[in-house]
Amino acid sequence: MAIKALRPVGKLLLLLAAVIFSLQSCKKTESIPQEIVSQDIANFWEAYDKIQATKDSATQRKHLDELFINKASRGQKALFENRRYQPEEYIEAITNYPKFWNSIRENTLNTADFNDEMKEGVNKLRAVYPDLTQSTIYYTMGVFRTPGTGFDDLVLIGSEFALGDVNTNSSEFPERYNHIKTYYKTNPTENIQFLNVHEYVHTQQKEIVNNILSEVLFEGIADFAATKATGKESPFAYVNYVKNNEPKVKALFEKQVFNFRKGREWRWNSADNQFGVSDVGYQVGYNIAQAHYDKADDKTLAIKELIELDYNNEDQVEALIDGTNYLSGSVDEIFERYQAGRPKVVAIKEFENGSQTVSPKLTTITAVFSMKMNTGIRSTGFGELGKDYFPKVESIDFAEDAMSVTYKVKLEPNKRYQIMLENGYRTDNDDMLHSYVIDFKTAAK
Template sequence: MVMGGKRFLAGAAAALLILGGGAGVAAQDLVIETGDVDRFFALYEATEGRPSAEQLQAYLDGGSAGLKYLAQARNVTGARMAEANTARPELYAEARTCAAALPRVRARTMEAMARFAEQYPEADFPAATLVIGRGKPVAVGSPVTGIQIGLEALCATRFINPDMEDRFYRVLIHEFAHTQQAPELTEKEDFTVLEVSMAEGVAEFVTELMTGAPAYAYLEPQTRGRELEIETAFMADLDKTDLTAWVYNSTPEKPGDLGYWVGYRIAKAYYRKAPDKREALRRLLQATDVKAVLADSGWRPGMDLS
C-alpha cells in the first residue's frame, strides 16, 4: 500500500535480517529490521499476553523511526493496541508463527530484488521495518519514508493469499516497488481514483513481473468474468477524489481494493504494448502523469490480458 547503519538483530523474529549486496541488488545492503517485533514480544511474554495501554504506549514511544512513523501516520496508540488485544487476542498470539516463514521469504526476496535490479539498474532500496501495531495497516511503502510492515496484520490477513510465505514475500516486493515510484505521485495530498489506482497497480504489476504473480492474489478470482462491468464503472470515477469505492476498503469479510486490480491491468497493457521493456518499466515507476500512461497503454474496459 502507498502511502543509516546496518543492524543485526537477535531474537525470535530476526530470521529475516539483511539481504546483503550480492547479485547486484543495490549499491548498499538491503536491510529488514526486526527489533520492534522482538521488543514487543518481550513485553508480551513478560505480561503473560496482557500488556497495558501504558506499557504498549511505552513500546511505541521507544521504538524505531519506522515504528514511530507508522504510529503517527496510521493512528497506532497504546490504547488502540490494548483494545485490539482484548477484541482479537489471536492477533498477537498467532503473529509469531510468521517467523517460521521468514528464512525462505528472505531468500525469495533477495532473488526477486536481484531480478528487479537487473531490469531497473537505478533501483535504490531503503530499509524495511517489521513492527507490531494494532492489526492494520498491513504495510506502508514510500520513496520518502521507506517500508513499514505490521507483522501481526500480515499474519492475520489470510484473504490476501492463504499461503503465508507467498503472502509475505509478495507484499514485501509490492512495497519495495512503491519506494521506487516518483514522490510527486506517491506523496500527493489528494489523489484521484486513477492516480492512486495506478500507484498501487504498478506495484502489483512489478510484483508479478518479478515473482510470477501479484501480491493481492484474491483480486483475480474476485474479478474474473466481471472485467467489463468493473472497468466501465472505474472509467466513470477515474477523476474523482473520493477513493472509498476503489482502494483501501478491504475487510476479511468483504475483500475490495478493486482499484489495485484495474491499475495493474492498465500497467500490464502499457508494458505489453511497449517495444522497449526496460524503458516501459522505468516510465511506469517514474510516472507522474498517469493519464498519459493510460492514453499510451491502449487499455480499454474489459480488455483481454490473459
C-alpha cells in the same frame, strides 16, 4: 609476416576483453546488501508478556511505553505516524485477542526465516528495474490497519497481518474484522516476497495525487512491477474478479473515476463495496500498466516509465493512459462524459436566475434539479461575494419527488444575494451536483 605475428596478440586481447566483460557482468548482477530490521518484534513480545501478566491499566500502559513505543525503530515510529496508531489500540488488541497473538507468535519471532526470500525479491526487482534505490525493510507490529506500506526509503511490513497464515486463530475478532479473517485465508507468509516487492516499488514511486485515477495507477503499477519481478500474481481475489468481469469493471471505472466520493469503491477498502471484492482498482491500474508494457519495444524502459510516473504531471499521466487504448476513450473524453452525466440545476421556480427585480416579499426560493437527489443531504455555501450577500435562511426542504429543494428565506429590499448549491448535493448513487450559484437582486420595494 607482420599480420601473422599480430594474430596471437589479437587473440589475447580478445580473451582479456572477455574476462573483463565477464567480471563487469558479475558486478552488475551481484546482490547489494539489504538491511532488514526486526528489533520491534522482540520489543513487542516483551511488552506483550508484561501486559498480559497484569490487569492494572496504568501498569499495562507503562509496559507498552517503556518496552515497545519508546524503543521503537525509525520504521516502527513511521508506522505509528502513518497509520495513526494510538497506545490504547495496542492495549485493547493485546488484552482482547490472546488466542490470535499466540497463534502468530512463532512466525513473528522467526523473521529470519523470511529474510532470504525478501532479499531475493529485492534483487529480482532490481533485475527488471536497474535504477532501484536502496530502502530499508522493517518488520513492524501494528494493530490491523495494513499488511505493509512503503514510502520515502522505508518498507514497513505489518507483521500481525503479513506473518499470519491459514492457521492463524482469528476466532476472537469482531465482525468489523471479517476482512482480516479473509486475508489470512490467502496464507500471507506464502506471499511475503510479493508483498515486500510491492511495497518496495512504492518507495521508488513519486508522490500520488489524491484522486482515484492516480491511486489505482499507483497501486496497480506496484502490483505489475512485483509480478514482473517475482513471476507471481497478487494473491488477492481482485485479480480473478477483474479477469472474469472486465467489461463491467471498466464501464463502472469510466463512470466513477472522476467522482471522488466513489474512491472507497476502488481502493483501500474491504469487500463491503459494489463488487463484493476489495481493492478492484488495483487490477484496473495493473491492466493499464500491462497494456503500456505490451505496446513498448523497450520493456525495461516501459517499467521505468511506469515506476517513475509523475502523478503531479497531468499531461504525462494522461498520455500514458491514452497510449494504452485500454479505456473506451481518452481521459479527456471520459471526463466530458462524466460531466455530462452529473445532475444540475435546470431552473429557479420563482424567478429567472440573475434577475435584478426580485420582490423583497418573496419567502421561498426553489431550485429545480435535472434528476432525483438524495433528500438526506443539503449542501449550501456562500457565493464569491461572501457571507454578507447570503440571505437569512430559515429552512431547506426537499419536494416529495426529490426533484427540487426549497429555501425558506427573509429578504431585504434593494440588496444583492447569492446562494451556492454545492456539489455535496448528490443523487442516491452519489452522482454529484454541478455547483450552482443563485444570484439575484431585490427590488426597492
